[in-house]
């Protein structure tokens with residue numbers, strides 16, 4: 001039995017996590033049948049979702065979930081791509097996850113109006129007397145991590161300027177194609193679209209969404225991905241108060 005652990009629809013996105021969206025898309029692309037269950041981060045050593053159980057095997061991280069099934073099934077999500085396209089796909093994926101997603105996380109977690117309508121609800125289960133402290137610590141943790149990475153040392157305008165360049169690069173690569181490299185999706189489409197959908201959701205108040213929505217090809221791309229992979233929600237519900 002194969003179970004993907006994560007979270008389903010939240011914040012007007014198929015998942016609050018771009019990485020859960022990525023694994024969900026990649027498993028569907030590979031034709032894997034799987035169940036979906038709510039993540040329990042305390043149950044796994046990396047304390048992150050997505051993670052997946054394939055029988056007795058626990059696989060943590062969307063990248064390793066992908067490679068596990070590519071090996072097991074003898075398939076590549078990048079079959080049909082040239083070497084240069086594979087290289088570009090990996091680079092775009094790393095840019096989306098390792099840079100644009102940081103800008104998105106800072107918009108969600110560090111702006112009060114976004115945090116209290118969104119991520120704050122992850123803490124609804126914490127006893128009321130401790131909740132405020134736990135949330136404060138979590139937000140301070142996000143701020144410290146981003147400061148350590150360097151992105152948190154920029155002003156919001158500078159971060160958004162850098163994010164806009166990522167978005168521009170994705171829009172240029174996509175051009176008038178259906179997917180990043182042609183008529184069929186490849187591995188990077190799962191990653192890049194998850195980060196775009198997360199960044200462009202109308203749920204949060206952030207200039208990021210217009211930076212993305214100003215590109216008509218990106219809007220059509222996000223709609224295409226949602227229709228193909230997220231037409232039906234198969235996740236158990238995560239109650240937000």
Ligand SMILES: N[C@@H](CCC(=O)N[C@@H](CS)C(=O)NCC(=O)O)C(=O)O
Nearest residue numbers: 017018019047048049050061062063
């Ligand atoms: N590199 C990981 C990133 C996963 C990740 O950052 N997941 C976030 C949710 S978007 C998480 O579980 N965060 C919980 C935490 O940091 O405590 C992957 O690709 O799976």
